[in-house]
Amino acid sequence: MPETPVQCALRESVGEVLEKMFFVEPLDEPPVAADPPDGEIAVKLSFEGSPSGVLTLSVSPDAARQVAADFLGEEPSDLAAGRIGEVVCELANMICGSVLSRVESSSTFRLAAPSLLMAEEWRRRPETADCRAVHSVAIGDGILTATLETRDPVCTSAEKSVF
């Protein structure tokens, strides 16, 4: 099945954010199973604009610790758990903003503050989106999965005439 414009935007955004600010070259992985392993860090971020929707990001615990340490310029062993969550929240914020800037938007978008999810919330989340794009990558010894769900169909700026 060919990649949709949103999936393409998601893949490019994940790659760009991880390379530029985390110095990681993500390697494409097949989509992960529905249930995340124990200790996975999951973040949810909703956004309003054209389109509106939710981005969910999940990262394996060891990979999360490593990328957080790299981002902050600290040693992984010195890092408090709370700071790891903060970095993953910012990672979600940047990926979401980057995707929405690539996807066609006639007006500016607004991102809500990202929030950490508990494992039960992650598993219980409803699947009611009109449009859903998923991208998983291997980073370090773990996996990062970004899921973008929108309530309206979208198209990229490439499909509209340039301003």
Add this chain to the structure above:
Amino acid sequence: MAYRVLIVDDSPAMRSFVKRVIELSGFDLSDCFEAGDGAEALKLLGSEWVDAILTDINMPGMDGEELLGRLSADDLLRSIPTIVISTDATRSRMDRLATLGARGYITKPFLPEDLRAVLEHTLGDLHA
């Protein structure tokens, strides 16, 4: 010259990152203040003077655009150079920020060196 800088972002991780880039860029920081949104920033600016402000746009509470608007409406505060750091790279946003008086703009994700270049361009005017 030692600089006093204010970083406004609801993400503590991004505030740490930006602070680190400023320090590694060779700017002597005598004070680095942090605020989680525009309202906190304005409250701080009521009692502290800073040489530069770096602000995000999307923040709960008062966002970066509103903060810029309040700064440009104030006779004293409008002279503080402000750099916007945001995920929003849309043309409409950037045009609005320029009219609101932002002196520099950088889109996330960015290389630390790119932020340094924006800082040097913006704060370079402050070298006595």
Add this chain to the structure above:
Amino acid sequence: MDQIIVGMADCRIADGAGQVLATFALGSCIGLAIYDPQTKVGGLLHFMLPDSTIDPARGKAQPFMFADTGIPLLLDQVYGRGGLKRRLIVRAAGGARMMDQENVFEIGKRNYLAMRKILWKSGILVHAEAVGGVRSRTVRLDTSTGKMWLLEGGEQRELVAGGPRQGGN
């Protein structure tokens, strides 16, 4: 002019007095040059792979082959000869995409990202770079002037901050 050749998986330090550090055939490898303009100490590292954990014994025997073992050593050696971190001018070249059978595809990019990560964690930003693309490069660091010269595609230019960064990665 004393030219000191830095080979592959090699690192040399020079301290002024008309010395030039040079390294050739930077394909997917990276030439990392650091220079303290005050003490005129300079170092040039030519590393080939990002991560020594794939072969720790080799990392010990040939530390300059890898970014993670070579870069800290380069920095230590420059500091040892009077270089100061906050004064350092840091420039890099290489990390090209070489479709050579001996090289793993994308090793150039992985070398570049590894270098950036190590420098960031060491508290060092890069001042100028010529990375990516598909062409091999040669670089020379003149420690008497601090200038770095880049030879790419038959053309020579000075590698300075603000110049074109990439060859199209």
